[in-house]
Each structure stands twice: as structure tokens, then as C-alpha cells.
Amino acid sequence: MNDIIKEMERYAEANNVPIIEKDSIEFIRKYIKLNNVKSVLELGTAIGYSAILMASTDKSVEVTTIERDEKRYREAVKNVNECGLDNQINIVFNDALDVNLAGHKYDLIFIDAAKGQYIKFFEKFENYLNPGGIIITDNLHFHGLVENHENIESKNVLGLVNKIEKYIEFLKENEDYITKFYDIGDGISVSFRKNDENVKNIG
Numbered sequence: 001m002n003d004i005i006k007e008m009e010r011y012a013e014a015n016n017v018p019i020i021e022k023d024s025i026e027f028i029r030k031y032i033k034l035n036n037v038k039s040v041l042e043l044g045t046a047i048g049y050s051a052i053l054m055a056s057t058d059k060s061v062e063v064t065t066i067e068r069d070e071k072r073y074r075e076a077v078k079n080v081n082e083c084g085l086d087n088q089i090n091i092v093f094n095d096a097l098d099v100n101l102a103g104h105k106y107d108l109i110f111i112d113a114a115k116g117q118y119i120k121f122f123e124k125f126e127n128y129l130n131p132g133g134i135i136i137t138d139n140l141h142f143h144g145l146v147e148n149h150e151n152i153e154s155k156n157v158l159g160l161v162n163k164i165e166k167y168i169e170f171l172k173e174n175e176d177y178i179t180k181f182y183d184i185g186d187g188i189s190v191s192f193r194k195n196d197e198n199v200k201n202i203g
């Protein structure tokens with residue numbers, strides 16, 4: 001499996017697929033192990049890199065992951081099969097905002113899809129969080145740009161950066177959740193419901 005992971009890293013680099021940074025996925029894997037996470041929902045599969053690394057923490061971990069880009073979805077299916085993890089990882093080919101997961105709840109929700117829609121994702125998917133569960137969000141630094149507005153030339157990029165800032169404000173002001181921000185990888189946040197605080201083991 002290590003070879004497949006290495007090959008995925010190479011593919012991501014060559015094809016500009018924004019896979020998670022090493023420190024961030026290590027943080028999440030540790031959280032999964034320490035807190036006995038059994039069910040994960042991921043928004044934004046890309047080629048399956050983070051889904052595979054989360055599922056491979058333990059045989060009892062089940063990952064549902066959603067991807068709307070067909071080429072990436074197909075690549076993810078191939079990678080998951082090659083790793084022999086198709087019994088643990090369910091890849092849904094759809095727009096996350098159109099998916100209905102009624103009846104399912106997750107211990108960990110990992111938000112890593114379109115950066116401009118983070119508030120929408122949070123508001124939709126918090127309803128699928130198990131008691132004691134957490135929501136982790138990736139790329140809150142957006143490749144360092146959230147801290148460095150002056151250097152941004154593209155209007156689109158500036159729009160996304162503003163949306164990420166709005167999301168950070170939304171998390172800070174959210175009365176129902178406590179959110180901790182970590183300067184790990186490209187910036188991640190961990191949000192949990194207020195009354196769940198003392199049961200978390202963030203390590």
C-alpha cells in the first residue's frame with residue numbers, strides 16, 4: 001500500500017490535485033485512533049488520498065466520501081480498489097450539496113470540497129454529526145493567501161479568500177460549537193458541540 005500512496009502523491013503533483021498535507025492527515029489519523037472514530041464523512045474525495053489514509057487507520061473505520069468531478073472520482077475508485085479498501089470506503093459521485101444521507105450519522109466530518117461553500121457545507125452536514133462527533137475543515141490558510149491579501153492579483157482567488165475569512169468568522173461566532181484552529185499544514189479547524197467539549201482527545 002505504501003507504493004500506491006507514493007504513486008498517488010506523484011499523480012497529485014503532476015496533475016495539480018490539491019491533496020492534504022502530511023502534517024494535517026497525520027493529525028486526523030491520530031484523532032481517529034485516540035477517539036475511536038468509526039464513521040467518517042468526507043466532502044471532496046479528489047483521487048482518494050485522504051480517504052485511504054483515514055480508512056487505513058483501522059479495519060473498523062468506514063469512510064463515505066463525496067466527489068463531483070468524474071475524472072477524479074474514477075481515479076479514486078481505482079486507487080481505493082488497488083488498496084483493497086473498497087469494503088471500507090464508499091465513494092459517492094455527486095455534488096455534496098445534492099446528496100441526501102438521511103438516516104446516517106458520522107463521528108467525524110471532514111470538509112475539504114469547494115472552499116467558497118464551506119458555510120453551506122457546515123450548515124447542511126452538521127445535521128449528520130453523531131453526538132460527540134467533530135467537524136474538521138482543511139485549507140483555512142488557502143495556501144498562505146488568507147494572511148497575505150496584498151499579494152493576490154486574481155479576483156476569483158480574492159473572492160475565495162474572502163469566503164474563507166467569512167467561514168472562519170462563522171465558526172468563531174457559532175454559538176453551538178467550539179472551534180479550535182491549528183496552524184498545521186494549510187490550516188485546519190476542529191469544531192465540536194459545546195456540551196461535548198470534555199470528551200474530546202485532540203492529542
Ligand code: SAH
Pocket residue numbers: 018019020043044045046047048049050051066067068069072094095096097112113114
Ligand atoms: N480530500 C482530498 C482532496 C480534495 S480536493 C485529499 O486530501 O486527498 C477538493 C475536491 O473537492 C476536488 O476534487 C473537487 O472536485 C471536489 N469538490 C468541490 N466541490 C464539491 C462539491 N460541491 N461536491 C463534491 N465534490 C466537490
Ligand code: MG
Pocket residue numbers: 018019020112138139
Ligand atoms: Mg484540502
